[in-house]
Amino acid sequence: MTGAESLRGELAASIDRTLVAEARRNELTIALVRFATALGMIGFEIWLFVGGSKLDGAIVPAAGLTIGFAVWAGVLAAYLRQGRWSPVIPWLVPCVDLVYFAMRQGLSFAMVGVAHFKDVQDLTTVLGFAAVLTLTGAYRLSQRSVALAAGLGFAIYVVFAALIELHPFFALIHLLLLGAMAGAATGLTAIVQRAVHGEVTRLTLARLLPAPVLEAADADPLALLAEPRSLEATVVVTDLRGFTHWAEHRTPLEVLAFLNTVQGALAEVVHRHGGTVDKFMGDGMLAVFGAPEPCADHALRAVSAAREMLGVVERIGTVQLGIGIHSGELVVGCLGSGVRMEFTVLGDTVNMASRLEAATKEHGVPVLVSGPTAAQVPPDGMRRVGEVAIRGRDAHIEVFTLV
16 A cells, blocks of 8 residues: 555545544434433423323323333433444434334324314424434434434424324425425534544645644635745755665565655654654655744754664665755745745755765765754764865865764
């Protein structure tokens, strides 16, 4: 599996996990509301029984149904509070709700008769239940859950409207209202799904852009197009030694997998030391410390990171590492225009670090640190190499290496 495929799978799994976790929390909320409602219904039915309601014999069996429903709601809430979950729950729960309500209202209808059903306007209760049932589908963050809940709500309303022979005009109005509720529930679900996808997109961009740049762009998207800034920073350029020879005997997929491993490990080192990976250049990497956000100890951070990078590559084996480090003024900003732009660092400081990296081969050392960088770090662990000629420059530059 390539790095891109692995990342795509990781992001897809992250979206699914986030939606399921939120749906589980929502299901717990619904279960607690259901349990409280069932207890309220039990109290109401006790009040009817004590007060000698006209419902007569229907009260006791109705109360029995509600007690059973309350037990079911309590068990479900306890199950969900333990952090447990099953894919069956979004399908089972609305069906159980429907069965309870249909039996509860059907019992009243059968034992008291259609006249009383009309007198107390029990069809309004059915309509309210259908609307609430539809709304719970949105809480499950799935379009299929919304469709199931809305379908069950439509079905129970149509059945009871037909039993009392409601005029089609009024039934149609009620069904339109239920349809509007289903549309709203679908919209709410889509909003949450877009929000989750948006957050995952932001996490993806965090792998492509420096964190300060991403945070600024999140608050002000036009921040990415701001004028370039000039600041003092330290640039680190790396290159894998022996990689070309190793790669010629491997397939492209093997080469890419190896590069992902090595460059990923080096990027983690840069991140731990507060630096930013500007770009990967095949088997090379350009990192910067002190940009895009300035910091006073950028040179020390860069040198410390270089030491750790050498240890990482040594542990991996197979290849060696060349590193050039130089501190100076550079420009931070967006390069390009139109359909393609790249956030990067530019300037002679970058060129010097690259040439120092190339010069490590000539001097037989893994790291070359320029004098301006060495002047900003403790001398311990540094050894002077001397003044060396840098390609493209007339003057020599004093360089050091790490002991």
